[in-house]
Structures are given as structure tokens and as C-alpha cells.
Amino acid sequence: MSADFLQFLFSGITVGATYALVGLGFSIIYNASHVINFAQGEFVMLGGMATVFFYGAGLPMPLAMAMAVAMTIFIGMALEKFAVEPAKGASIVTLIIITIGASIFLRGLAEVLWGRNFHSLPPISGSDPINIGGALVLPQSLWVVGGTIVIVITLAWFFNRTMTGKAMVASASNPLAARLVGINLKFILLLSFALSAMLGSIAGILIAPISLAYPGVGIMLGLKGFCAAILGGMGNPMGAVLAGLIVGISEALTAGYISSAYKDAVAFIIILAVLFLRPNGLFSTGGTERV
């Protein structure tokens, strides 16, 4: 493999890992509520921005990060409590508009709180690139990829091995039956927003030293993450992770070998191609409409 190819691949994996985390957030909320949360990208933005400002206010870095995650989780729960829960039973389009309203609101909030400039966050372990087979990779990229792996494994454990996680899976596949066995659906819903906000903010913190933090940073990441979630088959968390990586790597390879002008279109072209061939996503087994 040539060094150039490796370079493109690492770039793609790093970016793809962020798409994966955002896509994962979409999937978790979708599973619990059948809501597409268009404010998912704003969780990423909040994680990065809040860390920058807590750190700037003099808090030590680990505490600043923890505070930022806590704050984003709180905002995620507030979003569920005050915007999504009251709209229970509304149509898909209505819910889409509510979450888009929320994303505009959160961007507005960040602008008022922290201004509109872009800011950087120091990388966790320096900025001297590491040579891997001729490709030069930033340590922060390894943090992003490593962080994503840890999160994915933890989540897999959570959904398969813990009572609460199993309850979340159960209520996603059959809400009525879940309620009958005593699962508190309201709590599951709240938890799903908290979890997604946490994922988003961690992604935001990990990526901030690479992408910088500014109020609009979440817009494109949110859209690409949505691509990943759909491509992976909505509500299929591991599918979203895989699809996020596929999108990221395809983009990097397109930019490197074909045309960098149409790089941003790649994700959407893949999506359309896949949807036309497999209308329920790449990793889905298909479903039926209830009459």
C-alpha cells in the first residue's frame, strides 16, 4: 500500500469515526422514540464549545471536559422534556421541525453565550505527527478512533448485558410489550436523549482539536451523521458505526483520487444509490408497514 493511500485512509477513518458517533446518537434516539433528532450535530458543537470555555475559565482540562459532557447531557434531557415529550404522537414532519427548531435554538444559545468566533482546544497528547507506514497521523486522530472504539464496545455491553440497556432495546422493538413488563418508557426516552447528548459531546470534545469549535460546526457533521444512521439502517446502532466509517473513508478517497470538488456529494450519492437499491438501508433486513 502506498503512503498516500494510507494517509487518505487514516484521514477517512478519523472523520468517519466522528460521523459514526453522531450516527450512533441518531440511532439511539430513533430507537427509543422514532424521532430523528436534527439537533444531534449541535450536541457535538456544545461539547467542543463548552470545553473550550470551561478550560478557558481556568478549570483543569479533565474537569472542563466532564463539565461540558454534563452540561450537554442536561441540555439533551431538557430537549426531551420540554420539546419532544410534549409533542408525543405528532407526525414525523412535525417532530423533524421541532428538532430543527431546537438546533437553531442551541446554535443561537451558543452564539449568545460564547460569541461567534472559532476556537481551538489543545490536543490531548501533543501535535507531533506519528509515522505509520509512511502516513503521518496526529495523536489526536488516534484519540478520536480509540474513543470511538471504547464507546462502541461500552454501548454494546450496555445494550446486551445491563438491565437498563436491555430495557431500551426491548422498548425499541415493542413499546407496548415493554410497558406491560413494567419498563418505564418515559425514563427510557429521557435516557436515550441523555445518552445521545453524551455521545455527541464526547465526539465534539475529541474532534475539537482537529476541527476547531464554533457555533456552526455541528451543521455538516449532523447531516453526515444522519447519512450514516440511514445508511446503516435506521435504529441499527452498529450499522450506523460501520456506515459512518464507510462515508468518511469514501470521502477521503474521493478527495484524494477523484475530485475534491465533489467530495461533499459523495455521502449523499452513496445514500441515494443505496436507498434506491435497498430502500431500508444497507444493513437492514427489511420491514413491513403496520396497517
Add this chain to the structure above:
Amino acid sequence: MSPLNMPGRNGLLALIATIMVLPLMLPNAFYFDIVILIGLNSIVCIGLNLLIGYAGQISLGHAGFFGIGAYFSAILTSTYGWPATAAMVVGAVVVGLLSFIIARPIMKLQGHYLAMGTLGLGVIITIVLTQESDLTGGPDGMPVPGFSIFGWEPYGETVWYWIIAAVLVATVWLSLNLIASPVGRALRAVHGSEIAAETLGVNVVKYKVLVFVLSAIIASLAGSLFAHYTGFITPDTSGFIHSIQLVTMVVLGGMASTFGAVAGAAILTILPQLLTVFHDYEHLVFGAVLIGTMIFMRRGLVPTLADLFNGRQK
């Protein structure tokens, strides 16, 4: 169906009356401009409402069709010296063909997959318009020559007001009639439950494709008019944000209500002008207003208000 006893006749008459009286109350060109933009947005939203409200299909990429119409008018008239009407028709035909080709695979998608598919389509259109800068002027946009029809060039807000008003009334009339026709009934059946409709012998895909193409063509025509009216367009006219604005107008006004689409367009066109008083807090307030309206009037403004005034409707 006779035009005199068509459904929504009272609403149409009220709309015409409003259009006749409004110019007397508009103090200057700025207010005319806002009303013209409301008219243009209404035209797109009425088409989109047929798709969202009646056929139950989301489109998060309709601004793409609007943008194609706008750019066909701009490029053909300025670069190639075509007459404006011909450019407008060609734009509409191209959008009609494009939407027809993609309608079948797109309309097979459900719910969120459909949202993603249409969103992706719109984003790709925007990227093409942005990247092909030799043709489109790139992200900075391009100027558009004035509109002309049979050698007559409408100029100034008052003249445009009447043009847009006429197109709006025609679109409302078309929409009301379509809804009352067998096609409209079939659409409502599709919205209720697709599988049920299919079992009853409704050719679901055919009707969905029909409405998709129709709404795309309406958007393209409105895009052409918009381009000539404002005299300058950028790829943003085809962008995701604009698509979202259009859907929001439809939903805010009230899905499955032609006049709801008009009301939604009016509110969301005026709102940013009113919110300028909030300065830095503009986005915060706008987001909150969106969330609030959707929660408390989730069926949209016009249906909710209609229910309040007469408990008759469902």
C-alpha cells in the same frame, strides 16, 4: 366541477379580496416586497403541501427544484440571451423530467428514508450549482436579467405584486380542484394507509409520482419568477436551509390545508423581519417559536384555528 361551487370557494374569494385591498394598506416598496415574497413562498408551499399534506410524503429537498428553475432562467436569459418565458418553460420541463425519473425510486422510500433521500437530492443539486462556477457564478451567485413577456418588462414592486398575485390565485385554484377531484381522494387514501389503499385498488405509486412531479414543477416555476424578480440568485436558494424553511411553512400553516400553506408562508416570511428587534437573540427566539408552535398547534395554524371557531371539522 363548476368554479362557483368548488370546495374552498369562500377561502379563494377571501384571498382574492385580500389581494385587492392589500395594496391600499402597504405604505412603501419594502412592504410590497415582503408581500411578493410571501406570494412566491405560498406558491411553492401549496405545491409542497399537496405532497406532504395530502400524499403524506416528506420532501427535504424541494428547494433544489426551486433552485434549478431559478438557475435555468438566469443562465438561459443572461448567458444565452433566451426570452424569459422560454427559459422558464425549459426549466420547468427539465425539473419535470428530473423529478419524474427519480420519483419512482424516491417514492418507494418510507418515512425517514424518504426524508434522507430527498435531503440528499437537494444537497447534491446545491453542490453542483456551487461547484460549476463557470456556468452559475459559484457561491457568490449570479445576476438575472429582468423578466419580459411579449416585449413587456414588468418593473417595480407594484407590477410584480399583480403578477405574483395572479399566479398565486391560479395555484390555489388548481390545488383546490385537484384535492376535490378523484386524484385528491386517492391521495387521501394513500395518506391514511398505503397498504389499505393499494388493497382497495388505488395505484399508489402512480399518484405519488404525479404529485411529486407536479409539486416540483410548481417549485421550479416559482424559482424562475423569484430569480427575475430579485435580479440576483445564489446556490443558497436551492439549499438545505431553504428546503427546511419551505417544509416548516407548510407544517406551521397546517398540513393538508391549501390556505394553511399560504398562512405558513406569510408567517415565516414576516417573522425574520419582526425578529430583527431581538438583535443577538434572534435565533434563540426563532428556534423557540418553532418548537412552541409545533408543540401547541401540532396540526398547524389554520386547522387548529378552524377547529377553535367551528367544532364541526374532524
Add this chain to the structure above:
Amino acid sequence: MKPGLFRHLTIAAAAITMAVGVSNSDAKAADPIKIGSFLAVTGGASFLGDPEKKTLEMYVNKINADGGVIGRKLELILYDDQGNPANTVPFVKRLINDDKVDILLAGSTTGSTMAAIPFVEKAGIPFISFGGAGVITSPVKKWVFKTPHTDTLAVQKIFTDMKARGISKVGLLSGSGGFDKSCRKQVQTLAPGSGMTVVADETHGKGDTDMTPQITKIKGTAGVQAFMYCGFGAATSIVAKNYKQLGASMPHYQTHGSASKSFIKNAEGGAEGVRLPAAALVVVDALPASHPQKKVAGAYKAMYESKTGDSISSFGGHAYDGLMIAVEAIKRAGSTDKAKVLAEIEKTSNFIGADGIYNLSASDHLGLDEASFVMVEVRNGDWKMLK
């Protein structure tokens, strides 16, 4: 929520009605001079609109505190168009027809400015734009001026510097924004005449977080001697970081779009050695005391930084120059008569601003030349002026 919404609507409607009432009365000597503005205060171009807005507000207040202009106060009416030309058009009409402003100091982006021009020309109001691209004032439009340096000047300056270093083959990376594309076009247009060859021509998308694939490709292009980036905002720092990450060692050029301290800070060492053409304002501390702009630019920097707490960028300087040129012209005209003010703006000569020294005329509505740029290099995290 519902009653709240409608209360706001009513208040806003009342406010608009009052504004109409006021603007309908004839201008009297004591009436304020109305300065209209639309800027990208929020959105992707807010790094332009934000300092421009702060600068206008700050100096309008200062001028009013000092007694105003020709015995009248200044009133700033400012709308946020988010840099989206579709939003600009209604605001332009509002400013012209409803607010009835005397002069327009506006337009953070080229797109917004171009969208506004037809209406401004029709209404006949002096308009000083803060948009970057050369098309704004070339060809000359009767009522339209601009203060920022054009991309043409920047590219010329960069090519001059490259030639002095014996560079003739350049690898280009540009973003997808309006400035980026316009700059790329200038590079392609000017290269042949300057003896330059563009051997690689890559672009990246809006909001991209990693440009290493493009830079890798440019680095690997045969014969490439220097790297040049056309872009704005956060991407400038990301490109510099990626460039350093890839261990690229050939000379690295960016444009005046990167001329802000946040570029250096956010690039975290990646900006070291980057050369770019900048307004004197950006390197004011490094200027010799004899430099004609030292005093003006220094005073602006001191005031901006103490009032806002932000560090200086050349973007706010565009607004400062625009406001001062307008104020001087109104003073000389002795009124806000639009034709007189236009004539006086065109008579602006040897006006020392933050961006450069302006010499305007009926045939030159920009009034700056290549000499208004200084070539700077980032050394030890700060700008170093090159001779």
C-alpha cells in the same frame, strides 16, 4: 408560548409603525443621519460581520459622544442577513424604502453586496461595501464603493513575493466559499502573465474538518515548489495544522483572509512560517513609527481591543475605513444630499485608513493598490513584517 408570541408580534409591529411615522416626516437639521447596514452578524461568515458590527456600533457611539457630524447625530440601523443574499434583498429594500437611510455601509460578503447593488443603483444611495471580490467595483458602478483589498491585489502581491524567491510552480488549495472561489479564479487568471504555473488545483468543502487528502495530493505533485491556500475562517487554521502534520516543507502562502490572530492561535504552531499579504492594521505593532498608517491603525486597534476584548482582525478595519470615509464626505458636503455625498466620496484622496491609503475617483471606487498590502510571515506566533 402563543400569547407570548403574539405579544412580541404586536410590539414589533408597533415599533415598525413608529419607525414609519418618524421616517415619513421631512428631514430637519436636528434629525439624525441614518446609516443603513446589513451584515453577516451570524452564520458562516460571522467572523466578518461580527467585528464589522462591533466596529460600526463603537464608532457611531464615539462620534455621537463627540457631538456628531455637521451638528447631527448618527443613527445606525443594522440588520443581520447571515451572509445569505436571499435575506439581503428584503433588508436592502427595508433600509431604502422604509428606514430611508442616507448612506449604506454594509455587505460582509461579495454575494450580499452584489444582490444589493441593483436596488442601491436604482434608489441612488451612496453604498460602501465591505465585500472582498473585485467584481464589486470593477466595472465601476455609480453609487457603489468598497474598502477591503481585492483578491486580485492579494494574488499579485503573493506572486511578486514568490518570484523573488525563485518560485514558479504553485500547488493551489481552495475552499468552496465565495471568497475562496473568486481567489482561485484570480490565481488562474493572473498566473500566466506572472510567469507562474498552477500545477495542482484542489478544493475542499464547507465545514470540512480534515484537508490532509488534498494536501497529500498537492505535496506529491511533480515539480511543485510552493503551496498556496485560498480560504477564510476556521478552514485557514485547519489547513495550516494539516500542512504541518504532513511534514510539508515547501513555502506556504495564504491570503489576507487569514490575517487575524485567531488564525495563528488556532493553528497551534501550524502557522509558523506561513506568508500572507495583510493590511497594515494587522501588523500595526511591528510597523515603524514613520509608517503613515501607524497612528490611525494603532488607535483603532487599541479602541477595538479594549472595548470588545477580542483581538484585532482586518475585517473590522473595513468597517472603520468605510465609516470614516463616509463621515468625512458628509462633513465636506455639509449635508446628506446623496449626490453631493457621492461627489465628495469620489474626491477622497490620501485618506489614511486602517486598511490602506485611499485615493478614490469617479473611475476608481476602490482606491487601494498593491502597495497597501504588507507581506508578513508568522514567526514565533506573531506577525513579522517582510521587507
